[in-house]
Amino acid sequence: ETGVTQTPRHLVMGMTNKKSLKCEQHLGHNAMYWYKQSAKKPLELMFVYSLEERVENNSVPSRFSPECPNSSHLFLHLHTLQPEDSALYLCASSRQEGSGTEAFFGQGTRLTVV
């Protein structure tokens, strides 16, 4: 699949579990993002990686831990989550250079914390 791919599509985890979300892009982009989409706050930026370096962390709790091993892959490691963390987690990528470069989104991982 071209574009931005997220796995798994659905995840149910207990509050004591540790799991990871994966995002992969084959668009040659050099910036990647994690967003949280829920009913209360539709699109909430969590993390930004530019050239594999974390450049923004929007006051996200430490139970969410991002990792960007290279420009094509982005992970979100999850541990000891709370039920209120249940949401759709979206990954996006873009080019940092130039103007008019939009972000491309994955289909998201629907996370349910029980």
Add this chain to the structure above:
Amino acid sequence: AQRVTQPEKLLSVFKGAPVELKCNYSYSGSPELFWYVQYSRQRLQLLLRHISRESIKGFTADLNKGETSFHLKKPFAQEEDSAMYYCALIAYSGGYQKVTFGTGTKLQVIP
């Protein structure tokens, strides 16, 4: 800091009626603005961008710097336009690009 405001959470219109989804922004630099759309059970995708000055699926949006607005318009709504619409602003800060989204407006086209 940049901000994008979409004042309407829900907009309901009848099929064939004109549509205007409002978006206002706050940014000290020169903005780049986009509209994204999310259809039911589909990924968020780009609808149009202001620098292209294009019309996509009958939608247009004009950047008004005086009013700091980027409203999305369509003269005749179709049922397939029902979706969630997000206005987004790209700002360049510290050498990287940051996308800020509005809270979104759900468009409901009534047959």
